[in-house]
Amino acid sequence: MTTPTVTPSDNASGSIRYLVLVCLVATLGGLLFGYDTAVVSGAIGFLETRFQLDSTWTGWAASSALAGCVLGAAVAGMASDRFGRRGVLVVSAILFLVSAIGTAIPRTLTEFILFRIVGGVGVGAASMTSPMYIAEISPARIRGRMVSVNQFAIIFGMLLVYFVNYFIAEYGATVDADSGAAGAQAWNVLHGWRWMFGSGALPATLLRVLLAFVPESPRWLVKQGRADEAEHILTRVDGSDNAQAAMAEIQETLGQESGSLAELVRPGIRVAMMIGLALAVLQQVTGINVMLYYGPEIFKRTGVETNQALLWTVLVGAINLSFTVVAIWTVDKVGRKPLMVLGAAGMSVSLAALGLAFYLHSAGAWALVFVLGYIACFALSVGPVTWVILTEIFPTKIRGRAMGIATVALWTANLVVSQTFPMMNDDPWLVEHFHRGFPFWVYAAFCLVLVMVMWRAVPETKGKTLEQIEQHWRH
Numbered sequence: 118m119t120t121p122t123v124t125p126s127d128n129a130s131g132s133i134r135y136l137v138l139v140c141l142v143a144t145l146g147g148l149l150f151g152y153d154t155a156v157v158s159g160a161i162g163f164l165e166t167r168f169q170l171d172s173t174w175t176g177w178a179a180s181s182a183l184a185g186c187v188l189g190a191a192v193a194g195m196a197s198d199r200f201g202r203r204g205v206l207v208v209s210a211i212l213f214l215v216s217a218i219g220t221a222i223p224r225t226l227t228e229f230i231l232f233r234i235v236g237g238v239g240v241g242a243a244s245m246t247s248p249m250y251i252a253e254i255s256p257a258r259i260r261g262r263m264v265s266v267n268q269f270a271i272i273f274g275m276l277l278v279y280f281v282n283y284f285i286a287e288y289g290a291t292v293d294a295d296s297g298a299a300g301a302q303a304w305n306v307l308h309g310w311r312w313m314f315g316s317g318a319l320p321a322t323l324l325r326v327l328l329a330f331v332p333e334s335p336r337w338l339v340k341q342g343r344a345d346e347a348e349h350i351l352t353r354v355d356g357s358d359n360a361q362a363a364m365a366e367i368q369e370t371l372g373q374e375s376g377s378l379a380e381l382v383r384p385g386i387r388v389a390m391m392i393g394l395a396l397a398v399l400q401q402v403t404g405i406n407v408m409l410y411y412g413p414e415i416f417k418r419t420g421v422e423t424n425q426a427l428l429w430t431v432l433v434g435a436i437n438l439s440f441t442v443v444a445i446w447t448v449d450k451v452g453r454k455p456l457m458v459l460g461a462a463g464m465s466v467s468l469a470a471l472g473l474a475f476y477l478h479s480a481g482a483w484a485l486v487f488v489l490g491y492i493a494c495f496a497l498s499v500g501p502v503t504w505v506i507l508t509e510i511f512p513t514k515i516r517g518r519a520m521g522i523a524t525v526a527l528w529t530a531n532l533v534v535s536q537t538f539p540m541m542n543d544d545p546w547l548v549e550h551f552h553r554g555f556p557f558w559v560y561a562a563f564c565l566v567l568v569m570v571m572w573r574a575v576p577e578t579k580g581k582t583l584e585q586i587e588q589h590w591r592h
Contacts, residue, residue: 136254136255139331140251140263142324142328142331144267145270146210146243146324147243147244147247148273149213150244150247150274151274151277152275152278152317152320153240153274153317154275154409154410155275155278155279155434156278156314156317157178158410158411159279159282159285159413160282161411161413163309164178164229165178166306167306172540172542174226176535176537176538176539177536178229179410180410180531181230181233182234183531183535186241186244186528186532187241187525188237189238189244190241192521193205193209193246193524194520194525195518195521197517198515198517201334203332203333203334205242206250207325209239209243210321212235212239213236213240213320213324216232216236217315217318217321218232218315219231219232219236220232220233220314220315221312222311236317241528244527244528245520245523248264248505250334251266252505252508253513253583254334254350254354255354256359257580257581257585258449260583261449261453262445262446264504265441265448265504268496271500275437276435276437278316279430279433280434283424285305285309286423286424287424288304288309289302289304289305289309292304332346335348335354336367336583339364339367339371339513340513347367366582366584386511386590389510389590392574393523395574396506396523396575397503397526397527397530398530399563399567400500400503400567401528401531402530402563403560404534404557405495405499406534407538408433408491408492411538411539412429413426415488418484420481429485433488433489436493437492437493437496439496440493441496441501444456444501447497448501453575453579454571454575456498456502458568460498461564461565461568462564462565464494464499465562466490466561467494468487468560469558469561470483470490471484471557472551472555472557472558474554475552475553476551477552478552507520507523509583510578510586513584513587576589
């Protein structure tokens with residue numbers, strides 16, 4: 118692709134508007150990440166009825182995409198280092214489109230799961246590539262904010278599909294009422310879930326088209342020996358003086374890197390890799406995707422009807438989005454560590470209270486209150502800030518592969534949590550003794566582990582360039 122022409126005004130001060138537009142295109146990968154993973158929340162009940170699934174198969178239908186996410190993250194790490202960040206996003210958009218169409222027209226559960234896995238590959242690739250691309254093109258002073266916008270896009274994608282699911286389900290209920298269908302939700306069981314999954318084709322097409330107009334990551338270009346192109350992009354983003362300083366720092370740091378995976382086990386960098394893996398796993402085992410994938414089913418356990426449960430899920434998405442905005446404006450001011458520690462502590466309290474409400478058979482509307490409290494704390498901290506830290510702590514030459522390893526760990530943990538939640542939630546012995554509160558207490562305990570990891574092991578990276586952070590690990 119042709120590098121954008123640099124104007125005199127861009128040379129003087131750079132163009133934040135240009136940076137924002139480029140990053141917004143990249144965040145469409147995040148939007149599809151949210152859209153594709155959360156669409157199953159509104160459809161899983163109808164799928165369960167359509168294919169007569171038990172708790173194990175219900176978990177697999179909901180989490181099968183996550184197996185693809187693991188594969189996508191594993192492949193995207195090497196691919197982004199070799200072929201570029203933008204190229205991986207293009208492939209992700211195509212996989213999203215194929216999955217959206219395929220999951221809308223399956224004849225069997227096997228076909229549905231295969232296309233969900235295809236979409237999962239795209240999600241896994243985009244989940245690591247979008248924030249990494251944004252981090253590599255953004256100036257240090259606003260990098261946290263810009264990367265957090267990707268999390269905003271993820272949540273916006275979730276909220277968007279919650280609305281889509283709700284209105285499709287409402288339409289289905291209306292059709293059943295008008296036609297006098299014998300079984301409630303008959304249209305949704307036959308057709309509604311297909312429209313839910315198929316609706317993802319529109320944002321997937323939009324991402325593919327808009328990616329034609331964004332440049333490659335400047336740090337990746339320098340690594341490929343295309344320094345002139347990289348400097349043009351950095352100048353366009355942050356002005357000529359800052360671009361020249363950034364180029365000098367990037368080239369000096371790249372000169373100290375071998376570019377091999379052995380770099381990850383060198384003293385200092387090895388610590389960064391261990392921290393990255395810990396944060397990736399802990400973001401998931403604290404239970405967030407249980408709320409996002411199974412939210413309507415959890416709410417239905419309190420006695421509300423399907424449409425009411427879907428409406429409550431929309432409210433969950435709205436709170437998620439609102440507090441992500443707060444995180445965007447505070448992550449570069451307050452810092453990474455304070456947000457993570459306070460947020461994880463608040464998540465633990467909310468989950469413990471939710472588990473207690475189920476244990477005491479008094480969930481009702483309290484379930485919604487505690488879930489909203491948990492979601493608010495996650496959106497303010499662990500959701501966006503984990504991705505900010507992951508994009509910052511690895512060396513440039515191997516950032517793609519290191520991010521790939523961490524993201525594989527993240528999606529593997531997500532798969533385990535999503536698969537085991539229905540099994541724990543419906544296990545007769547656990548239900549008899551803990552009244553469906555047990556899973557939430559498990560996730561609350563992991564939140565406390567996250568507090569300790571952040572408090573003791575993770576340095577503050579606010580305001581530092583990627584090269585300065587790398588030098589910190591080396592020294």
